[in-house]
Each structure stands twice: as structure tokens, then as C-alpha cells.
Amino acid sequence: AQRVTQPEKLLSVFKGAPVELKCNYSYSGSPELFWYVQYSRQRLQLLLRHISRESIKGFTADLNKGETSFHLKKPFAQEEDSAMYYCALSAQRNSGGSNYKLTFGKGTLLTVNP
Amino acid sequence: NAGVTQTPKFQVLKTGQSMTLQCAQDMNHEYMSWYRQDPGMGLRLIHYSVGAGITDQGEVPNGYNVSRSTTEDFPLRLLSAAPSQTSVYFCASSYRRSPLHFGNGTRLTVT
Numbered sequence: 727a728q729r730v731t732q733p734e735k736l737l738s739v740f741k742g743a744p745v746e747l748k749c750n751y752s753y754s755g756s757p758e759l760f761w762y763v764q765y766s767r768q769r770l771q772l773l774l775r776h777i778s779r780e781s782i783k784g785f786t787a788d789l790n791k792g793e794t795s796f797h798l799k800k801p802f803a804q805e806e807d808s809a810m811y812y813c814a815l816s817a818q819r820n821s822g823g824s825n826y827k828l829t830f831g832k833g834t835l836l837t838v839n840p
Numbered sequence: 841n842a843g844v845t846q847t848p849k850f851q852v853l854k855t856g857q858s859m860t861l862q863c864a865q866d867m868n869h870e871y872m873s874w875y876r877q878d879p880g881m882g883l884r885l886i887h888y889s890v891g892a893g894i895t896d897q898g899e900v901p902n903g904y905n906v907s908r909s910t911t912e913d914f915p916l917r918l919l920s921a922a923p924s925q926t927s928v929y930f931c932a933s934s935y936r937r938s939p940l941h942f943g944n945g946t947r948l949t950v951t
Contacts, residue, residue, distance in 0.1 A: 769943060828883075830884070832881060832882035
């Protein structure tokens with residue numbers, strides 16, 4: 727069974743400070759990892775997926791299979807980054823299936839103070 | 841495209857009442873899912889469907905039914921509402937290996 731752990735429920739930083747949101751996973755196969763973000767009273771939206779190796783809104787995340795981690799990082803936080811962030815895992819990648827069945831972490835609420 | 845549309849946005853039920861949460865997508869996505877979001881619990885999968893006529897249970901299916909008669913629609917039925925079903929419900933859809941597209945959510949309160 728797969729599991730996603732986000733150890734911090736709340737994270738508060740000042741504007742301009744670096745931010746790292748932690749995500750660890752457990753899965754015996756080769757997973758696909760995502761970060762989803764939910765701004766206040768909005769729908770969840772995809773922020774990053776590890777296979778894309780992109781930087782979105784200044785955020786990056788690297789899959790570390792040795793440490794089974796997929797931490798989200800941004801060097802200089804902005805107030806508009808304040809949101810709930812969810813790490814999610816899909817076990818469907820190698821089967822060729824879709825990512826319809828995600829396992830989510832419990833989320834980290836990021837607050838960026840002025 | 842409207843994307844994933846959920847109705848209603850808000851609903852208050854009394855214990856024992858039944859209702860259906862509607863979800864529709866216009867992207868011709870094969871896969872549709874229902875999640876519930878609770879404080880401190882993240883999102884948990886209730887039911888999902890890999891195509892019309894095919895549904896399966898997720899992590900927390902008890903008390904909920906689904907059906908998928910068309911590609912576009914995936915309604916979630918609460919048979920006899922309980923206070924433990926007070927939550928925010930999200931419908932999502934995807935196509936093959938694309939990421940999930942979420943609806944705006946339905947905030948349900950059961951008194």
C-alpha cells in the first residue's frame with residue numbers, strides 16, 4: 727500500500743525567505759509524484775509533477791528515490807504563495823494507466839507573512 | 841470548455857436524508873473520481889470510474905454510491921446522510937496520463 731506523509735501541518739515564513747515543504751512517500755514500485763495547491767476557497771490545481779522537471783511559479787521539486795522524498799522548494803517566498811499544498815502519489819505510471827487514483831498527504835498550510 | 845462542474849456548491853442536510861452530488865466534465869475524460877476533504881485528513885478517495893459503466897471503491901466508500909452511465913457525468917449519492925459525512929467533496933477527472941482536473945467542490949453539512 728502507498729502512503730504520503732507531509733510532516734508539517736502549518737508552515738509560516740516571511741516574504742523573501744526560502745521555503746521548503748516536506749513530502750515523504752512509501753511505495754514498493756516506481757511512483758509518480760505530484761504537488762497540488764489550493765488557494766483560499768479555490769479548486770485544487772496541479773503545481774508540479776516530477777516527470778516534467780519544471781519550475782512553476784518559482785517552485786521546484788526533486789524526486790529522491792533513496793530518501794523516498796519529493797520536497798517542494800522556493801528560494802524566495804511571496805505573499806501570494808500562501809495556500810494549502812498537497813503532495814500526492816500515483817502508482818499507475820508503470821502500468822500505463824492514468825493518474826486517476828491518487829494518494830494524498832494531509833497537506834501543509836503555508837503562510838507567507840509580509 | 842467548462843472543465844469539471846460540480847453542483848450544488850453548498851448543501852445542508854438533516855441526518856437520514858438522501859441526496860445526489862452532481863459532477864459533469866466536458867473534456868471527454870475517461871477517468872473520474874470523488875474525493876472528500878477534511879481538516880487534518882487531506883483528500884481521501886471515495887469512488888472512482890475508469891469509463892462509462894465501470895466504477896470501483898476507493899479508500900472511504902461506505903455510505904456513498906456512484907454510477908457512470910455516460911462519459912460526462914459521475915454523480916455521488918448519499919443514501920442516508922450522517923454527521924460524519926460533513927465535508928467538502930471534490931470531483932476530479934483525467935485523461936490517460938494527464939493530471940487530475942478538479943471541480944470547485946461541494947460543501948456539505950449534515951446536522
